[in-house]
Structure formats: C-alpha cells, structure tokens
C-alpha cells in the first residue's frame with residue numbers, strides 16, 4: 001500500500017516533529033489518522049477525545065472534500081489522495097484556517113486569559129475572536145446581569161447594553177450587576193462601571209433607550225450576537241424580528257417563578273421565535289416578572305447559559321442550541337430538551353413570510369402603559385388623591401384588591417378585600433352590590449380588566465384606581481414600598 005500524505009496544520013506541527021506533511025498508511029481516513037497519532041503520540045489528544053472518537057472541532061478533508069459529507073472516518077483512501085487536517089474556525093464554513101492579522105496578545109492578556117488559552121478549543125486564535133467580537137444584551141436585568149459579567153470576564157471586545165431603567169432595591173435579589181449603593185442610579189451607568197472594573201479591556205456601549213420599531217435595527221446592527229434578556233413580550237418579539245431581518249443569532253432566555261427556558265434562534269440555520277410562538281399571548285394572560293415572582297438564582301442559571309451559547313457562537317465550537325428548546329426546572333433540578341423545528345409557513349422567516357417589517361405591540365402587562373392604554377376605554381377611574389379623600393369620608397368605598405396572594409402579603413391597602421382577578425368570576429357574590437367599589441392592583445392594568453368585568457356583571461358603582469398601588473405610593477403614601 002502506498003502511504004498517504006497528511007498535511008499538518010501549523011498549530012499541530014510541533015507535535016509532529018515540526019513536519020508540515022507526514023506520510024502514513026491506511027485504507028480509510030480513520031485508519032490514516034489513527035496511524036498518524038500512533039506515530040506521533042503528541043498529536044493524540046489534539047485529534048481524539050478520551051472516548052476514542054475524533055474530536056468534533058477537527059475537520060478532515062480528502063483532497064478538496066470535507067469527509068463529513070463523504071463517509072466520515074470510513075471514507076476510503078485511494079492512491080495519490082491527500083488528507084488535510086483543518087482545525088475549527090468560526091462558522092466552520094470558510095475552509096482552511098487563516099492566521100488573524102491582529103497583533104499578538106499582550107502580557108496582561110496572556111495572564112488574564114490563560115485558562116482560555118490552555119483550552120485547545122479556544123487558544124490564542126479563539127481568544128482573539130472573543131476580543132474582536134461584539135455582543136449586545138437587551139435588558140440589563142436578571143438575565144443580562146450574569147451574561148454581561150461572564151462575557152466581560154471572557155474578554156468579549158464590545159458589550160452593548162440596552163436598558164432605560166434605574167436600579168431599584170427590589171432588583172438586588174437577582175440582578176447581580178448592581179450593589180446596594182447603586183439604588184436609584186441609571187442601570188447602564190452602574191453596569192458600565194462594574195463591567196469595566198472587572199475587565200478594563202472590554203468596551204461597554206450604553207443604549208439607554210426603549211426599543212421600538214423605529215430604532216431596534218439601528219441599535220442591534222453593529223453586533224455579532226444578540227442576547228435576549230427581556231422581560232416582556234413586545235420587546236421579545238421586536239428583538240426576534242430584528243434578528244431575523246438582520247440575519248443575526250438571537251440567544252433567547254426566559255424565566256418564570258422556578259422555571260426557565262433557553263434556545264438559540266438563528267433563522268439562517270433553524271427556527272426563529274415566531275416559528276415556536278407565531279403571536280404573543282393576550283396581554284391579560286401574561287403576568288410580569290414583578291407580579292409573578294421569580295427565584296433570584298434562576299436568572300443566574302439561564303443568563304449564564306445564554307452567555308455560554310454566545311461564546312460558543314463566537315468561537316464556532318460545539319453544538320449551539322439551534323432548533324432545541326432547553327427547559328429548566330429549579331425545584332425538580334431537571335433539564336429537559338425539546339426539538340423545535342423551523343415552521344415552513346412561519347409568518348416571518350419562511351419563504352411564504354407575510355411579515356416583512358417590525359411590529360410594536362404596545363398593550364401588555366409588565367410594560368408601563370400610558371394612562372389611556374392601561375385604563376381601557378370607558379372604564380371609570382379614580383385618582384389616588386380622590387380615593388384618599390373618599391376613604392376619609394363618612395361613606396368610604398369598598399376596596400377590592402385583585403392581585404395575587406403573594407403580592408398581598410408584601411403590601412396592601414388597609415381594610416381592602418383580596419380576590420385575585422382570576423377568581424373574580426367565581427367569587428363575585430362576595431362583593432356587596434350596594435356599595436361603591438374601587439378596584440386596585442399594582443399598576444392599574446389588571447384592576448382595569450376586573451372593573452370591566454364587574455360592570456358587565458351589572459355592578460353600578462365600580463371604579464378603577466388609576467395607576468394602581470405604584471401611583472398610590474408615589475402620590476399619597478411614600479412610605480408604602482413600591483414592589
């Protein structure tokens with residue numbers, strides 16, 4: 001048998017006695033590589049995993065053909081064939097590796113990133129990819145905090161943060177970017193300081209604006225990878241749609257109480273979020289994070305999964321969560337995985353797409369609403385100041401709290417009655433029809449729906465507390481915690 005020529009890539013030449021080419025025998029690609037590693041034991045760990053399988057980031061070519069599209073390790077070798085070993089590079093589609101043109105890593109960088117450099121899957125080339133990459137995180141909250149911290153630590157060159165909130169004391173239970181002294185500061189100012197003190201080599205770009213159809217493309221366009229750390233549906237759909245239109249991967253994460261989800265939506269290679277959920281759910285069926293509660297550690301779990309996927313996408317290694325929905329249950333401490341397919345009739349990413357632009361969904365729980373949107377048309381309202389006066393009168397109205405019991409436990413108005421909105425149709429007989437009723441919730445949205453329901457059921461004198469407890473705390477009783 002005539003020996004086959006194997007071309008050794010530059011990073012591996014030192015393990016083959018400096019040779020650029022080695023001749024070994026073998027009838028298949030697998031045999032050739034096996035014999036190569038037997039002759040040069042230093043190559044073994046670079047070519048084979050401990051299981052004996054060829055490493056997934058080593059790509060082999062026979063002449064000009066990638067063996068993954070032939071018979072993989074069983075691809076037969078013919079006389080005169082040349083086998084080429086190609087280490088992984090980003091995307092895995094651009095053929096032979098090219099040495100990056102950037103300057104070599106400095107001494108500080110060699111030390112800071114040494115645990116990355118020791119990984120053959122990252123190494124100097126991978127670290128340089130990270131340093132020249134740009135990731136944008138939409139939402140600097142529970143999911144965005146751990147993502148941003150790990151991406152900054154990993155040396156992602158530019159981190160964009162999109163958020164217009166200030167730090168609230170109730171954020172500190174899970175938003176680990178912020179410290180107690182940051183309460184009241186704009187989140188992005190505190191985040192930039194924290195991330196740059198963690199890694200001065202990282203550039204943090206602040207986008208202190210609410211995303212909408214008018215600015216989302218412009219904000220997200222400069223970045224390679226998008227991390228969706230939003231807590232509301234309008235922004236989630238907007239980010240998905242923008243990612244599809246821009247042709248960028250969208251690393252998705254969401255959390256609810258003790259459960260989380262993660263996936264990677266990349267319409268070029270798999271499904272988008274609309275393939276999974278074509279339309280947002282009706283606003284009244286969606287509790288916001290603030291209303292539903294969430295285990296503080298949960299966004300830490302999901303946010304670090306998102307950061308992991310972003311780093312893998314940048315490095316072009318491993319199996320991204322494309323086409324897979326990862327479900328996590330913290331109480332059971334269990335991960336499950338569902339296959340999600342590209343919807344062949346997706347309104348956004350299929351050939352028969354009917355949606356070619358962006359949609360602003362504006363009436364949702366969890367998103368501060370304008371008064372008219374929150375109140376609904378024709379719903380009688382009472383302002384916090386007027387309610388204070390009526391409560392002090394001889395004939396005060398009945399206060400009906402339609403939040404959840406957990407929210408009631410934290411804070412409620414004196415002498416109020418608790419009937420969660422979902423239970424209202426069954427418990428309506430508990431409310432005296434003769435009395436004036438004022439319905440309230442956290443922001444005035446759920447109570448607006450409850451007011452409408454009571455009016456439809458024939459109650460004569462029902463009003464909604466405009467702006468809910470948030471407005472009450474702001475304008476009547478500042479000592480009431482805003483939660």
Ligand SMILES: [Zn+2]
Pocket residue numbers: 267271272273274275276343346347348349350
């Ligand atoms: Zn789709």
